[in-house]
Amino acid sequence: MFAEERQSLIVDLVSSSSRVTVSDLASRFDVTPETVRRDLDSLEGARRLRRVHGGAVAFDRQSTSELSLEERQTQNHDEKKRIAAAALTMIPKSQTGSILLDAGTTTELLADLLVDWAPAAPDAELLVITNAVPIATKLAGNEAVQVYILGGRVRGLTRAVVGPSTIGQIDSLRPDIAFVGANGVHAEFGFSTPDAVESAVKTAIVRSARRVVALADSTKLDKETLIRFAALGDVDVLITDALPSDELATALAAADVEVVIA
Template sequence: MFAEERHQKIAELVGAQGRAGVNELAGLFSITQETVRRDLAVLEESGQLRRVHGGAVAPDQLSRSELSLGERQGRHMDEKQRIATAALALIPHTPTASILLDSGTTTAALADRLAGWSPAKAGDELLVITNSLPMAVSLGTNTKLLLDIVGGRVRGLTSAVVGARATEQLGGLRPDIAFIGANGIHEDFGLSTPDPVEAATKTAMVKAARQVVVLADASKLGAETLVRFATLEEIDTLVTTAEPAPDLAAALAAAGVEVVLA
């Protein structure tokens, strides 16, 4: 295989997986680790990937890389729908229940299902609290739900309400379950997101809830972004679409996190 052809295949692999290790690439192409590192240097110079310790990541996996809400809505849609179905089953069927919905496209898939929610028994109530403007609009059409929206500053990129007022309000709440999104879930770094202000809001949600359920498709597993907002020990359940890699699986087990495959 010519070097140019190998470069193209490496770039395609990293783009599809989000990351690849030096050892993995050396074995896949039957080349030395030194050759892999030279290939990664060439690809980084052309902007097709970014080298990190032990391998490379796709450009959109950098610590501060963040797509807008609209750009993310069409990605991994099948996985997000499966996660939403599994998450819906976790909502308790009790006379009174309260849930907190974080802003994000995976949590939005759950919100879409809740837009059609109706009580299992007459008189049952479900209070949904969210910091997402689009979710509030969608959920507001269901008169069978009770809906609260967190107040504060709106972050344009994600349409999420964030900031000091939001975190203060969340500190005075104790919902039954918080459904939280994440840009990265890593065995050492924990749960992360690129923006510090949005991270602070997520931290407040995690601390507020009696139970924390993270909704994340397989592309988020093993990833790290700029700001940690929770450790693995602070979450109760991870709903995802693939078995975590061994290191992450071990860390989740050690932290007592239940992994639900959708």
């Protein structure tokens, strides 16, 4: 097999599986690992994939890449709606409670479901704390919900309120449940996000809540982005839309994370 043909097949494998390893490619094509590494170097130079430790990933899977809020709202919308609906069932309607909603497209879909929220008992109340401007705006019209928006700098790309003052406010709170989004959920790396300031806020959210529920559609599973904001064991529940891979499922079970498939 010519090198060009082998490299074309490698690109196809990366595109279909998102990640390939040197050892697997060497076995598949019956070549030495050194030959595979040269192929990967050449393909990275042509911007057809990106080298990582032990192999390669699709070129668009950059650890710091991040879409705008508007772009993310159109992706995996049905799956995110199912995840939001599953998350809604975890919010009690018969007692007074507090939840913290992280900024994100799936948490915003959960907020959409709370727009018409009403208590099951006349003396029950719900306090929603959020660092997301769109979420606060949506829920402000529901008189049955108390809305508290955290202060700080608004990050334009995600409409999230971030910064030291935001973290300081979160550290003074102890909400019953925090719903947090993630850009990556990985067996070894844990929960991650591309941006440092949002990662710091997410870490504070995870640290503050009595119960932490991560909302992540299946495209985020087995992915690593730049900054880890929580280890797997820091989260109580993961709601997603498909079964995790065997490796991730084993790691989640070992960390005592409940997995809910929406």
